[in-house]
Amino acid sequence: MVAQQPRSAGVDAVRAARALACFCAAMAAAGMSAANAAPTVPTAANLSRLSIEELAEIEISSVSKRPERLAEAAASVFVITADEIRRFGATTLAEALRLAPNLQVARVNAHSQAITARGFNNSSANKLLVMIDGRSVYTPLHAGVFWDAQDLVLADVERIEVISGPGGALWGANAVNGVINILTRSAADTAGTLVDAAAGTSDDLLTLRHGVRFGDGGGVRGYAKHVRGDNTERADGAELADDWERTQAGFRADWGWRQSAWTLQGDVHDGEARVPGQPDRDIGGANLLARWSGRFGDGSTLQVQGYIDHYSREQPGFFSEDLDTVDIDVQHQFTGGPRHEIVWGGGYREHHDSTSGGALLAFVPADRKLKLANVFAQDTIVLAEGLKLNLGVKFEHNSYTGWETQPNLRVAWRPNGQSLLWSAVSRAVRTPSRLDRDFFVFIDLAPPYSGTLLGGPDFVSEEVTAYEIGYRGQPTPSTSFSVTAFYNDYDRLRSVEPAGPDSFVLGNGVEGRTSGLEAWGRVQVHERWRLGAGVALLRQRFAFAPGSADPGSPSAGGNDPEWQFSLRSNHELPNDWTLDLGLRAVDALPNPSVPSRVAVDARLGWKVQRGVELSLAGFDLFDERHPEFGAAPGRSEIGRNVSLRLTWTL
Numbered sequence: 001m002v003a004q005q006p007r008s009a010g011v012d013a014v015r016a017a018r019a020l021a022c023f024c025a026a027m028a029a030a031g032m033s034a035a036n037a038a039p040t041v042p043t044a045a046n047l048s049r050l051s052i053e054e055l056a057e058i059e060i061s062s063v064s065k066r067p068e069r070l071a072e073a074a075a076s077v078f079v080i081t082a083d084e085i086r087r088f089g090a091t092t093l094a095e096a097l098r099l100a101p102n103l104q105v106a107r108v109n110a111h112s113q114a115i116t117a118r119g120f121n122n123s124s125a126n127k128l129l130v131m132i133d134g135r136s137v138y139t140p141l142h143a144g145v146f147w148d149a150q151d152l153v154l155a156d157v158e159r160i161e162v163i164s165g166p167g168g169a170l171w172g173a174n175a176v177n178g179v180i181n182i183l184t185r186s187a188a189d190t191a192g193t194l195v196d197a198a199a200g201t202s203d204d205l206l207t208l209r210h211g212v213r214f215g216d217g218g219g220v221r222g223y224a225k226h227v228r229g230d231n232t233e234r235a236d237g238a239e240l241a242d243d244w245e246r247t248q249a250g251f252r253a254d255w256g257w258r259q260s261a262w263t264l265q266g267d268v269h270d271g272e273a274r275v276p277g278q279p280d281r282d283i284g285g286a287n288l289l290a291r292w293s294g295r296f297g298d299g300s301t302l303q304v305q306g307y308i309d310h311y312s313r314e315q316p317g318f319f320s321e322d323l324d325t326v327d328i329d330v331q332h333q334f335t336g337g338p339r340h341e342i343v344w345g346g347g348y349r350e351h352h353d354s355t356s357g358g359a360l361l362a363f364v365p366a367d368r369k370l371k372l373a374n375v376f377a378q379d380t381i382v383l384a385e386g387l388k389l390n391l392g393v394k395f396e397h398n399s400y401t402g403w404e405t406q407p408n409l410r411v412a413w414r415p416n417g418q419s420l421l422w423s424a425v426s427r428a429v430r431t432p433s434r435l436d437r438d439f440f441v442f443i444d445l446a447p448p449y450s451g452t453l454l455g456g457p458d459f460v461s462e463e464v465t466a467y468e469i470g471y472r473g474q475p476t477p478s479t480s481f482s483v484t485a486f487y488n489d490y491d492r493l494r495s496v497e498p499a500g501p502d503s504f505v506l507g508n509g510v511e512g513r514t515s516g517l518e519a520w521g522r523v524q525v526h527e528r529w530r531l532g533a534g535v536a537l538l539r540q541r542f543a544f545a546p547g548s549a550d551p552g553s554p555s556a557g558g559n560d561p562e563w564q565f566s567l568r569s570n571h572e573l574p575n576d577w578t579l580d581l582g583l584r585a586v587d588a589l590p591n592p593s594v595p596s597r598v599a600v601d602a603r604l605g606w607k608v609q610r611g612v613e614l615s616l617a618g619f620d621l622f623d624e625r626h627p628e629f630g631a632a633p634g635r636s637e638i639g640r641n642v643s644l645r646l647t648w649t650l
Helices: 006-036 052-056 082-088 093-099 434-438
Strands: 076-081 104-107 113-116 128-132 157-164 178-184 192-200 203-214 218-229 244-257 260-275 278-295 301-315 319-335 340-356 361-363 367-384 387-398 402-416 419-430 439-441 452-454 462-476 479-500 503-526 529-544 563-573 577-586 597-609 612-619 641-649
Touching: 052 462, 052 479, 052 503, 076 082, 076 093, 076 479, 082 093, 082 157, 082 577, 082 597, 093 104, 093 113, 093 157, 203 641, 340 361, 367 434, 434 439, 479 529
Parallel strands: 128 178, 452 503
Antiparallel strands: 076 157, 104 113, 157 178, 192 203, 192 641, 203 218, 218 244, 244 260, 260 278, 278 301, 301 319, 319 340, 340 367, 361 439, 367 387, 387 402, 402 419, 419 462, 439 452, 462 479, 479 503, 503 529, 529 563, 563 577, 577 597, 597 612, 612 641
């Protein structure tokens, strides 16, 4: 890629060097300020609510579907904390995910995002499972996530657990390359009133939330959030009509009695966006979730969860969809003697998907009912002191391919209390979506596909066998790091096969291998200064399987950088000031070609008084605008954004 774009690479290298120099200079200046401050001066708040040691003690649930310490989780998992989200200054959920070094996040235009883990990125990436408080936001239309329809009050987020690597043995289909589990705070922890308002050069935000606490640990809160974004521009400076706005409201209630706990929560949202050259897009939806969990006298636990979800997307004359989902899930955890900890359960999900097409595309049949049933079990076995074996499997039945099996084996060894060495072998599948089976495009495609495109009636599940080895350590009380190497073997990936002289169908004619390295760490340089860094390396090799006649490229399923790097610095300054700096560097994308980019972000915050914070945040400060995804010359270029924000809690 460097040889193909020598001039662009040179410019990017100079830009990167300048950005890194400015970033380091700012960190050094702030670091000296923090170091010169008297250590006895009281701070309004700690650098983070959690120290490096406390971060290792965070209880997560995404790796084993049961609470376990982050330090003992045998997976490549990064936790985005509530304080990191606040100090980043993002206004939407999708932007907050840039904090995870094991995710690829790129803006396609003003309102669309391309987000994935370990490759295959595009605006409809389909190998990443995303959940919000246990509710899957996967769509059976294309097996991915519509990010313009997913948001919440970021101040209510307790943590975001980001796992890169397969999670199919516990979470099922589509947990192929990773899992994002977003968990919000209990209503009892958000009592009081929150007003969060931001005005920026590219977007605006207004959030209102009020909560009350009752009884012994119970509470209820309600909220409303409105966010809007401005148009983007092309490389020639022409403005693209892709501005958008979105309004969301909801509630959450938590209460308990004896050894039981209940949660009831729901949201409703409505939004619209302009799409260049097409009718305006309207999206909307609502969901309601209920969860009960109980602990029994023998220490076992049982959880029952159910939710209903309605989603609609309408673009008159082009495409529309109404999706209704009903889901119920049961999970039981118990110990089987001194050496076994067992989690098992099952669930059932039903989608009612109704679509209408236009002159360009349609889904046939227009309406379809899809059913998904599963049962899973996992046993964590203590082999010796500090050595555990994790065996898990999920059996899942879907409406397209019937039963699918997704096994998992993990070994974890803790030679001491500060380190963990782990390895895993997993199989996961991506089951067919409506796009794979029912999609019809009525216009001729661009070369080399000269003809129309149809869904493949014989399309089967894509599959991966993944091999991972990782190490997580805390060599000192103020330092922690994680490193993971992986090798993924993919089979039956999506291809476009000739079906006649003027038509093509979707098939399973691509196979491939990917390998890479993920590493990140945090260090408490000083009582008032914390640094964090992350890097992700990815190598991909794809080829057409024997018998495939696809005339295109086998790597057309995604557009991914070979490397990305991030660096963050968080300072507590005297007199209740905070300074947060971030650097993000991403390698060029191959096809369509997108230049490498370096972005520097900064946020300056001031706690005016108890419960009142004023902040000024800037994103992409040294670049007026740049593309992150898509093909030139019509693609969006993302511009610099500076935002003034007031957060008031009482």
